[in-house]
Ligand SMILES: O=C(O)CCC(=O)C(=O)O
């Protein structure tokens with residue numbers, strides 16, 4: 001599929017208010033996804049000049065202790081350097097720290113490789129060092145939770161857990177880390193946190209990007225006297241520009257989501273910190289649209305491509321939903337849930353384009369007439385056909401539309417456009433080596449391996465950006481092949497018909 005094309009709701013031939021209202025809600029959703037949610041945050045803590053740490057949020061100088069191996073002495077360095085009694089010793093210790101670090105690797109595919117053109121830095125593993133810096137002294141995780149893990153629906157109780165990952169030193173004049181995305185270590189990893197210790201350097205900006213937006217952290221100016229930090233979702237691309245002078249010394253942490261139990265009262269999010277989805281500006285816009293009778297009067301389905309990447313084919317990911325949702329995806333999910341509508345996370349498969357079964361059909365055209373003749377309502381009106389689909393969803397929900405068609409031998413496949421994605425029934429772990437014995441087409445392999453569902457008439461919003469390996473296959477036959485099939489992630493939202501929305505709005509006080 002052409003990734004650059006904007007997927008708009010299919011334009012029907014007649015211009016009517018219903019189609020106009022669909023366009024409006026799609027634009028609103030696109031703008032929620034494009035602008036509103038945050039993907040990164042950061043802060044600064046000044047180090048006190050002297051005297052004991054006071055309660056004005058100032059930090060004590062940071063002591064770092066490290067030992068390169070059993071035969072080596074344990075060394076200590078206090079940062080900022082000016083806090084050491086003997087400045088000559090301090091500079092020596094800083095040199096020792098730089099020297100004792102091993103070259104830092106980077107993840108390429110499944111491997112960790114050394115490539116100084118791409119990453120030039122030193123590292124110590126957590127078992128080789130300790131420090132007097134503790135995130136909890138400055139409530140850094142609580143701050144990060146407010147931005148990256150806002151509690152948008154009551155009872156959610158998700159929290160962040162940080163695991164110290166490395167100490168890194170990026171030294172001038174060539175220390176850098178080019179554009180990359182951090183390798184998630186497990187299904188519950190949601191972000192990365194970097195804490196820059198007080199040590200003078202120039203350059204070394206950290207730039208974090210997500211969907212065309214970027215945040216540039218220039219820590220050089222206050223590098224000598226402050227601790228500076230940044231946290232971001234792990235799927236955001238980021239880079240460290242070259243350090244031109246000095247030593248940029250960081251502690252990096254992996255951030256994981258955890259769900260606190262109600263029993264663990266201490267871990268509960270205080271009620272005052274739970275954001276009300278109604279306070280989001282996008283909530284108002286959506287609510288107004290949903291109250292318009294012209295918008296999907298008979299109900300319908302939206303397929304909203306996720307804005308962030310998820311390890312949705314990692315073992316155990318399904319259990320983390322919806323807690324694992326990030327940024328704009330969380331906002332979309334919370335708003336619809338709050339309005340009483342079903343929003344579900346599903347893997348989505350883009351059709352194997354080259355398939356002859358789809359090639360036969362004109363792109364973008366449904367074989368309405370053929371389908372209509374197989375329908376009990378016996379009408380040839382396009383709009384009624386459309387409404388029939390929506391109506392059957394109203395009656396029995398999405399899943400039943402599929403089994404309805406199956407029972408009556410209605411081949412939905414024939415009525416889909418070549419471009420329509422297929423929706424995976426469940427979030428499932430990566431399937432390794434599905435074997436197909438004869439000459440199987442890609443469609444058959446996909447269908448046998450995952451059995452995704454075909455829903456004509458889903459209104460797709462956004463772009464299928466991030467993809468995950470979904471299954472690996474070997475197809476035997478005349479021309480045997482081996483390959484990987486990817487899936488995207490989307491939120492599938494069932495929009496009830498207008499009269500049900502009216503009931504929901506009064507029952508739930510929208
Ligand atoms: O030091 C930083 O600012 C970011 C470090 C980083 O991207 C990493 O360790 O993967």
Ligand SMILES: [Fe+2]
Pocket residue numbers: 180181182192238
């Ligand atoms: Fe990184």
